[in-house]
Amino acid sequence: MKGLVAMNKILKSLIIASTFVSVGANELVDKIEKFKWDNIDVTYIQDDKFPTYNVTIFFADGAIKDGRTKGVTKMMFDLLESGTNRFSLNEIADNLEFYGVSTTSNVTHEFSSYSYSGLAKDVIPTTKKICHIFRDAVYPNQELSKAKKSLIAQRQNLVSNHGELASIAFRSISLKGTPYVSDVRGRLADIKRIKRAYLQSRLKYFRDDVKKKVYITGPRSLLKVKNIITDECGFNAKASFIRRLDTEVKEIKKFNPEKPLIHFVEVPKANQAQVRAGVYIAKKEDPGFENLEFMSQYLGGGFTSILVKELRTKRGLTYSAWATAGMQKDYGRSILSTFTKEETVGQMVQEVVKILKDNSVPTNISMEEIEKVRKAVKGGFAFQFQKPSSFMRQLVSLDNSQVDIKRFLEYTESVDKISQEDVAKTIYAAFPYDKVQIVVLGDKSMKKALSKIGKIKTYSYKNFL
Template identity: 25%
Template sequence: MKALRDVALPPHSIVEEPSGLVLLAVQRRGVPLFHCRLSVPAGASEDPRAKAGLAQFTADLLRRGTRRRDAHGVDELIEGMGASLLIDVSMDEAALSLTVPADLSQRALDALLEVALEPAYAEEEVAAARRRALSALQSDLDEPSAVAARATIRLGYGPAHPYGHPVHGYRREVETFGREDCLAFHATRFRPRGALLAVVGDSPPSGLLDVARERLAQVRWASEARPTPLDFLELPREPGLRALVLHKPDSTQAQLRIVSPGIPRSSPRFFEAVVANTALGGGFTSLLVDAIRVDRGLSYSVSTRLAMNRQSGLSLFSSFTKNETLHELVDVALEKMGGYAESGPSEDALDKARTYLAGL
């Protein structure tokens, strides 16, 4: 095995402000671009009871107008810098990011902070967003892989777990979303404590921090109120296998997901788990790909992955096959994964996994 080399990080600085906001500044020499990203503790795990999907819904509406300008004005603000505003919601966070030419750094930060922290949530925009969300959820019912993915989350975590529902929620709950729900969620989750603002540019980290602090000085955060702490229950560990069958009469193929408790991102076994998963089914030359796709031709797509969130995670197997060969696919997958759990990967499989992950 090749000797490991130390990773040379670019010049950077990490500072926690008195407000609890963490600032990360990274110098990227020779690149005439400025990137900023704000993440706040407003992920799907924070969805209130009976309001699954509210974090995603609230974040989607950020682009639809602020207290200073309407949705068209926000579009002009972003597009006027030649940029695209990306908004992403995971189980643990909501994040907004922009990349612009370096000389527009202050404008970019101002725009990012305005969109993130000054939403209007106009009634007509909330109503339109609700219609779009309900339409998208209805479309998901026609896509077997989407149905399987949504069911896997609930089965793996259990319905009482903060991670135990799809990010986009359920139709019956999305139907109840209103402007007051958005305002209340934003006021209690878009707060500085637990948030992180990252800025990347050609300037030294100290200069980037000065720019960030100058723009933040103009910002008024919604609230310091904190919601009730989440209860991250231990994941269900049943003594035997459980099966959830969803019948879709018009489907000519069967989707298969196998889920078991995994590990959080903070686990000290993170790297060995990634390597082990790659050898099992996370790479194209892996145990399950060989057994299911190459040797038996049961499916074109076979994979395993570790869905690692901040507090806990899942280990997921994913594949599909013809209805007639579903039983065989289940048998082969369980047999190979059971054997792997007992004996682990071979040295040859480990070498291939490490080489694949290292990009060699």
């Protein structure tokens, strides 16, 4: 009883926090300023709470056109700081460390970004250094060789990292026939082929041709970096390319849920079965981020989720299970992830399909569960606005997905309207029980049990290294 009282107090505090922070979110929106620096769109949020800054340079293209050698775009960004025509990797690292700068890059199929942050008083020398890197990076062969050696070892070691290998295999299988099937990191054969000239060519393309946006948070004094970014980074003022795709993908064939199609990835001596399930979601079938986030929390968002209750608490088939689904600019995907012992792999697959089928029927979803999820997602939403930099990250994502900021701010109101019918419909859209792509990774001895419950298609783990 005491636990229930404590939980109720927590939930009430989350609701109150959500109310207050939604007001804060609107205040942040009011602070958004937009500029044009030559042909670069700039979004700025003033934040004087701390003397720090965050700058994100967004590029409107990603790794989708890497060509025959996948992984080039990601390596180009990862090794940006490996050396220029004036400074070595160590000299660049020492300089950035001196100013307390953190840098990170992110590469997807659709877009890429490079972010750096530090103390506001140091933004001028830091931005000059970052621009020098973008303009004059040379990717020294010595550093490229080290990076390739490390990446090759990581790919080869995937055979002993069954969870990661299962997720890579699942992506490849579930996205087959789409432009997004390749791993942005590249596979073994790709990594071995990458040359310095490929990286330099890719960097030149991003500098000269790709449309850019800049997102800045911090004191107003940061805006004095304008001339540095426009004049010293080597960015072409006329760059205008924006990646757009409208791909028609062959619809997945339905199967009998009593006898599902199972993609089995064979790994010698695997001591447990890794299970993944999900589908590619076409842009035209987007259920809306509000429904997808709510459904993800309901189905597989933690220890109170339906998957954990059914697979762990009731049946003891696993220690953990989670599921999520989301859209990007031109497509979306869903993934359900869990694992189990060899002896229970058949039962696990059957239970996963049954859970998806049962929860695609509104009357099987309790209103009590809906209300719990409603409170949880509203409370979690509140914490996204604690810092303007966190809000800016959301803004970058929304801009790329072409979601109006007003819709994001109305999220809690939208959540209040989500019904059992909405959840059931979204579960079937993201995890259709009679179409879902099921991947099981394990030792070949598991095939006997799986063949009794479904049709098996076998792959070697080497296909995914």
